[in-house]
Amino acid sequence: MSSADQPSAEELLEHLSQLYPDLSPQLKKAAAYLMENRVEFALQPIRKTADAVDVAPSTFMRLAKTLGFDRYDSLRQVFQRSLQEGQGNFSSRADSLIELGGRCEQQGVVAEMAGCTYRGIEELFGEEMVSRIKQAAELILASPQVHVLGLRDSYSCAYHLAYVGSVAMSHIRLVRAQEGSLFTELARIDKGDLLIAFAFHPYTRETIEASRIAIEQGAQLICITDSLRSPLVPGAKVVLEVQTETPNFFPSIVTSITLIEALLAVCVARGGKKMLTKIRRFDQQMEDLGGYYTEE
Amino acid sequence: MSSADQPSAEELLEHLSQLYPDLSPQLKKAAAYLMENRVEFALQPIRKTADAVDVAPSTFMRLAKTLGFDRYDSLRQVFQRSLQEGQGNFSSRADSLIELGGRCEQQGVVAEMAGCTYRGIEELFGEEMVSRIKQAAELILASPQVHVLGLRDSYSCAYHLAYVGSVAMSHIRLVRAQEGSLFTELARIDKGDLLIAFAFHPYTRETIEASRIAIEQGAQLICITDSLRSPLVPGAKVVLEVQTETPNFFPSIVTSITLIEALLAVCVARGGKKMLTKIRRFDQQMEDLGGYYTEE
DNA sequence: TGAGTAAAAGTACGTTTGTATTATTTTTTA
DNA sequence: TAAAAAATAATACAAACGTACTTTTACTCA
Incomplete structure (x- = not known):
């Protein structure tokens, strides 16, 4: 047990399973439901919960008190909180990292960063995200031209996607905005093309304007953003x-970079052999041109 | 949209984000809260939610109706359901993301990537690494000039470090290598300066040569590399x-980017107030110059 | 058998909930 | 600048909520 004040859902369930054999029949029914339906339990009011087990509401109140709570709501809150925290794999490790970090000042900063990073990446690899990445990859593969746009703090992202991407797919290019050339560059976006735009708060004005223009020109947009x-x-x-x-x-931009690399991986996985030979050819060329360092 | 009856939370949020720009100010506040606090929204009653945003409860009712629901509860139920499903599929499996992989081809690739990313980052935040990061930060703060070099696949790293770094520390600059200007640029590196160089296998020839020249010129070197x-x-x-x-x-480059951000964080933590005012001034300037997008 | 005693169900009540309605403020339009 | 319209806040109220309290049931033991 960590704290008697607010036990975690897991601690509580373990405690409950130990008490279980000695409970009265009705309380057993209630406890069994709680153990197997924590989510529903957290969301539903006591009456609905009681109905689900075909038990009187007061039975669940007695259950709460049996577990040492003063009120029913305190019990339910335990499970609501465990829902909020999501009990993810990475997050919990991140938390322990942060605790560990308190020791010295700099380590604290770094540990907190680690926490954010873990959480960000965890979100990234959720089901919903993966299906979106697939959609995005589909679009990339289907478009005649793919333009990548990112300015200021997003430029590294845009560059990374465009540089690595163009090795495997020659129809990917970076939109450059040096010396005010941005809007000239936009003219190269044709109807049916795809624009991939990056922008994080505070959003760079030109990026927003540029992608609106691109849409007006009949291009499709994939955006990678923070909200x-x-x-x-x-x-x-x-x-x-x-x-x-x-x-x-x-x-x-750590999560963005991770996303970019995942996106590229999916593209290549879908792209098949054509793409692999293209990559191999690029490597070969670089070597022939002396682009790579070789010892002595 | 898949089903008009019961849209998924994701569909709904996407729909909402499309509507967002045309919403009234108060509705925007409400919508913003919903988009960023789905879990809390699902758990709390309308009054608590309204309080959290400092808005009248009716605002959230209007939001529900704007989204096409007949009652507020229908809206909230969407998010309650997504909580139930999310919980079941993911966290109850509890172990590793990689387990998730087998299901479909693309998801396998992504899952394996997740594993690599996670391992890489974990290594990064070990004690040994943190102490090196501190050494590096010390060097950066002590040097009269800091030059950042990274070519091809490392350019994103170099750019990120130099761009963000120069916001807080004006003695940081990126070494540019366009149109063969690399060696001209190297002439700017003085004795006592610091060069931060990135290179990953296969190593780009120019990067290696350039950093050797820099050392010969009496510069110090921090290298970020893969072996x-x-x-x-x-x-x-x-x-x-x-x-x-x-x-x-x-x-x-995910771990490199993470490292860069950690390094910058430590620099700022050591740099004290001087640095903070510098950052603030940058923000102010950007705003004054209209560099940031503001709604209408 | 019938008092005694837990356990369970039922009842009642003050709060809190969602929501329709009305009032107020703000914005737009003429 | 005044009127009209829209957006927002305030109010009111019925339904649903948690919970204390009472009643009923089931079982134990003289």
Whole structure:
């Protein structure tokens, strides 16, 4: 047990399973339901819960008191909280990392960062996200041209996607915005093309304007951004939301980079052999041109 | 949309994010809360939710109706259901993301990537690494000039470090290598300066040569690379080794980016107030110059 | 058999809930 | 600048809620 005040759901269930054999028949029914339906239990009011087991509401009140709670709601809150925390694999490790970090100042910062990173990545590999990544990959493979746009703090993302992506898929290119060339570059976006745009808060004005223009020109948009409220979202075909929170003064791009690499992996997996030979050819060329370092 | 009867939470949030720009101010506040606190929204009654946003309860009712629901509870139930499902599929499996992989081909790739990413980051936050990060930060803060070099697949790393870093520390600059300007740029590296160089296998020839020249010129070197046998290591003052392995055809830069952000965090933590005012001034300037997007 | 005693169900009540309605403020339009 | 419209806040109320209390049931033991 960690704290008598607010036991975790797991601790509680373990405690309950020990008490179980000695409970009265009705309390057993109630306890059994709780053990096997924690989520429903957390969400439903006492009356609905009681109905589900065909038991009087007061039975669940007695159960709460048997477990040492003063009120029914305290019991239910335990399970609501466990829902909120999501009890994810990474998050729990992250928490322990943070606890560990308190020792010295810098380690604290780093540990907190680690926590954010873990949480961000965990979200990234959820089912919903994976299916979106697949959608995005589909779009990339189907489009005649793919333009990648990211400015300022998002430029690293755009560059990474465009550089690595173009090795495997020659129809991917980076939208450059040096010396005010952005809007000239936009002219190269044709109807039916795909634009992949990156923007994190505070959003760079040009990125927003550029993607609106692209949509007007008949292009499709995939946006990678930090919130569903981002000005990039309206009009986007696929929205890839990433976690950018961090104790730092700038938004973290770690999850975005991870997303990019996952996206590329899926593209290659779908792209088949054609793509593999393309990659091999690129490697060969680099070697022939002396682009790579070889010892002595 | 799949079913008009009971849209999924994700569909709903996407729908909402499309509507978002046209909502009234108060409805935006409510919508924003919903988009970023789905779990709390599912658990709390309307009054608590309204209080959290400092909005009248009726605002949330209007939000529900705006989204096409007849009653507030129907909206909340959508998120309650998504809680139930999310809980069942994921966390109850509890162990590792990799287990999740087998289901379909693409998900397998993604899951394996998740594993690599996780391992890489875990290594990064070990004690040994943290102490090296501190050494590196010390060097950065002590040097009169810091040059950041990374080419090809490492350019995103170099750019990220230099761009974000220069916001807080004006003595950080990116070494550019466009149109063969690399060696001209190297002339700017003085004795006592610091060079931070990135290179991953297969190592780009110019990066290796450039850092050797820099050392000859009396500069110190921090290298961020994927192996202790990397040609960048000899002569380096601090070596930061990162994990780049991944099922992909290119080395992953996720851990490098994470390292960069940790490094910056430590720099800022040590840099004190001077740095904070510098960051604030940058923000102010960007806002004044209209660099950031603001709604309407 | 019938008092005694847990356990369970039922009842009643003050709160809190969602919601329709009305009032107020803000914004738009003429 | 005044009127009209829209958006927001306040109010009121019935339904549903948790919970204390009472009644009924089931069982134990003189």
